[in-house]
Amino acid sequence: MKKILFVTSEAHPLIKTGGLADVAGSLPKALAKLGQGPIIDATTETESEPATEHGQDIRLIMPNYQDIQHVEKPRYICTLRVDNRDVNILETHLPDSDVIAWLVDYRPFFDYPGNPYVDDHGNPWHNIAERFALFCRLATEVAMNRAHLDWTPDIVHCNDWQSGLVPALLSLESKAPATVFTIHNMAYQGVFPGAIFSALNLPGQLWHPDGLEYHGMLSFIKGGLVYSDRITTVSPTYAQEIQTPEFGYGLEGLLSHRHTILSGILNGMDLEQWDPSSDEHIVSNYTARTIKQKLPNKTALQQRMSLPVDENIPVFGLISRLVEQKGIDLVLACLPHLVKQPLQIVLLGSGDKSIELKVKNFAHLYPDKIAVTIGYDEQLAHQIEAGADIFLMPSRFEPCGLNQMYSQRYGTIPIVRKTGGLADTIEDALPHSIAAGSATGISFNDASAGALLEAIKRAQILFENKQAWRKIQQSAMKKDFSWENSANQYLALYDAISDA
Incomplete structure (x- = not known):
């Protein structure tokens, strides 16, 4: 049994801005369950064997934001004096689990409403560097058992730049636990003016080009990339892509230098929330064996969106x-x-206002062809996954992606660009893969409208061939995207570090 401290800036359902929260809300629970008995996969209706004799002892630590949604009231456990500040640690649990969550409670930094990273105008909070530097210090104190919680981890698993200082600070400690640093998106690096380093009162030993310094600036993410024992990212292909200038955002050289400890492990998906056999958001439940029951969902979607049935x-x-x-x-x-x-x-969806306007204009001009909903609607998202025949996901880059997994589980064939996690989760529907029963989607290479249009034409041709289409749907629905599978790979990584 491993003791794991999972360091994250967000976790679903406590607070979420993106995919990191999905990972932080699911992976710790999956690790805690490993070895506690067989798990039934509703898609394949098969039983998996336990991986270990005992579940892992995993604790999550994150900031105590004002907008955290508590299922249970957190309790006060201690106060630490760190960097001339008195910081509380509160204890709660990840909802629907036994995973303990420690909340770093410092009101001047975290006790105000809104997004954890940006204000209402989309600009980073003025004190964002100070906030996450303090958070990293507290995580380090907990990792070294100086919070007097009578618990010392074997592994400290950090995520994205907000926790990047933790491996750096632990590198200065004697008998520190091993560290893993996971990159969820290299586009976000936590880079600040060099003067911030002194203002944060960080140890001077860390300020050099092979440390936290990045062209005269302070880089939080470099703390994770330079000082961690292992680096992971959220898909095998993305692990290769970030070693290139196109995806490395200036750190491709460092990542290439550390390639021997860099690996990609696909994110899993929530098999309970996204399950067509039990989804309460859709009008007709179905499985790979009863896929004809998918059709009423298409009819309901067309009716809801005022499209011809x-x-x-x-x-x-x-x-x-x-x-x-x-x-x-x-x-x-x-x-x-x-x-x-x-x-x-x-x-x-929502995002760039000019794009929102363009898609709404198309919907206005072609109401029998295009239906647009700006914003996010959880129920509608499920109804689209169940009611659509084909799912479009032509990302220019995608570290992992989840919707292409949801789509396959719902028998909705995804069209994806061959990048990152999209490349790793889709088997292109070519004659040989269709015949072998391994085809699960349609992929294309170039980030161009012409390449996407050709992929859409391929999908239309396949859709007309009902026998081939049904075969692709059933292959897609049987794929294993469970968190248990991903958790086993992380556990093997932890074991490898421990045995090194």
């Missing part, structure tokens, strides 16, 4: 942030061609 017209779903990273510009470039085709598009 026609089971023979392919419905394309798209749930996304409306930003260039997600390839929305490629979709926009294709729309003049697509509106001439016998198809329908249902879009749910």
